[in-house]
Amino acid sequence: MRVTRLDLRNVRRFDEVSIRPASGLNVLTGGNGAGKSSVLEALHLMAYGRSFRGRVRDGLVRSGAPALEVFVEWREPVTGSDGSVVGGTERTRRAGLRHSGQDWDGRLDGQSIAQLGDLLSALAVVTFEPGSHALVAGSADIRRRYLDWGLFHVEQAFTPVWRRYARALRQRNALLKSRAGDAQLDAWDHELAQAGELLSGYRxxxxxxxxxxxxxxxxxxxxxxGGTALEYSPGWRKHELPLADALLLARDRDRLAGFTSVGPHRADWRVGFASLPGREALSRGQTKLVALSALLAQADHLAAVRGCWPVVALDDLASELDRDHQERVIDRLLASGAQVWVTGTELPPALAAGDRGFSLFHVEHGRIEPR
Ligand SMILES: Nc1ncnc2c1ncn2[C@@H]1O[C@H](COP(=O)(O)OP(=O)(O)OP(=O)(O)O)[C@@H](O)[C@H]1O
Ligand SMILES: [Mg+2]
Incomplete structure (x- = not known):
């Protein structure tokens, strides 16, 4: 996927700006607070429904404005129903979103959409930013969201199962809180266990x-x-007993607590290292590199399944990685054919010296100028 145009209106400090990125590497420079990250936030918003720095209502709308608007146009290969690329042909797609923080209105390829998910499944963006280390060092919900986002893009049957599980969990928790009887709980435990086993299998x-x-x-x-591995923890003792049994065993305790203590909503995954005891032994920079590897592995997998790379956004690359790693990452991405967006207060050292081609944009005073 290659974005050919991105328009922002009332996003953070921007009144109205438009950018026409190149198909390969795009670099946005400008001073602190110029609005570089805001551009990537707008792109991220169109793929996740939120910014990597929070939800729309957490300050993404320009102060004093009623709502923000983002419009994005991109090219992608035409794929058949099985996801395979059809004869090297491409098509242009367009998505628009107006969001006030509460209400939103979205359009995809000229049609109004009923669910934000319709829009989010269209454009895929993978973002690496100063908060990305949380994928390794942060809480489990970030790692679950990572898996679920990937599955949402590559496995059509996943989202209905995810919704089923979320609904059953809400119902069971409500019943636990209201101290409902065993008969009522039995019905929801059954549904929760069925959806939960499926969800866990997918992940x-x-x-x-x-x-x-x-x-x-x-x-x-x-x-x-050294060598690394990815290890999944299902959220219950899956190797010992089915989820239905785990739910039944936990029922009395869950009644006291008022919530469900076992199941895929408590799942997590971790990185195992051949030469380190665990993630606590990683340096800050190593944590970032591991998180970046996880993000790029997901992008690579998505490319294999969907026939094209997601757009890759690297916020503040030079402050996140040393020069050698900047070079490795950029070269790997360019070799894969991905469109890459990089921001920095200066031209990243890896680009200033090398002979890699890129398009440069300068962000200043609420404007974006090609250089
Ligand atoms: N809701 C808002 N309304 C108006 N201005 C805002 C709003 N939210 C943030 N800003 C301003 O918009 C700018 C946001 O900049 P952004 O974080 O994109 O900068 P940046 O170029 O990435 O800077 P840095 O190099 O420091 O990372 C800042 O100047 C900030 O004060
Ligand atoms: Mg920034």
Whole structure:
């Protein structure tokens, strides 16, 4: 996928700006607070429904404006119903979103959309930013969201199962809080267990598919870590008992607590290292490289399944990685044919000296000028 045009209106400090990125590497420079990250936030918004720095209502709308608007146009290969690329042909797609923080209105290819998910499944963006280390060092919900986002893009049957599970979990928790009887709980436990086993199966298989790519990437980006592995924890003792039994065993305790203590909503995954005891032993920079490897492994997998690379956004690359790693990452991405967006207060050292071609944009005073 290659974005050919991105328009922002009332996004953070921007009144109205438009950018026409090139198909390969795009670099946005400008001083602190100029609005570089805001451009990537707008792109991220169109793929996730939120910014990597929070939800729309957490300050993404320009102060004083009623709502923000983002419009994005991109090219992507035409794929058949099985996802295979059809004869090298491409098509142009367009998406628009107006969001006030509460209400939103979206359009995809000229049609109004009923669910934000319709828009989010269209454009795929993978973002690496200063907060990305949380994928390795942060809480489990970030890692679950990573798996679920990937599955949402590569496995059509996943989202209905995810919704089923979320609904059953809400119902069971409400029943636990209202101290409902066993008969009522039995019905929802059954539904929760069925959806939960499916959900867990999808995630476990998906993580196993990501592992070879992830291992290759960490080998390339952080060879000092030795071999790496991805290990899934299902959220209950899955190797010992089915979820239905785990729910029944936990019922009395869950009644006291007022929520469901076992199941895929408590799942997590971790990175295992051949030469380190665990993630606590990683340096800050190594944590970032491991997180970046996980993000790129997912992008690589998505490319294999959907026939094209997601757009890759690297916010503040030079402050996140040293020069050698900047070069490795950029070269790997360009070799894959991905469209890449990089921001920095200066031209990243890896680009200033090398002979890599790129398009440069300068962000200043609420404007974006090609250089
Ligand atoms: N809701 C808002 N309304 C108006 N201005 C805002 C709003 N939110 C943020 N800003 C301003 O918009 C700018 C946001 O800049 P952004 O974070 O994109 O900068 P940046 O170029 O990435 O800077 P840095 O190099 O420091 O990362 C800042 O100047 C900030 O004060
Ligand atoms: Mg920034």
């Amino acid at each position: 476990e298989t998906f993580l196993a598919r990501l592992e070879p790519g992830f291992r290759a990437l960490t080998g390339e980006l952080a060879p000092a870590l």
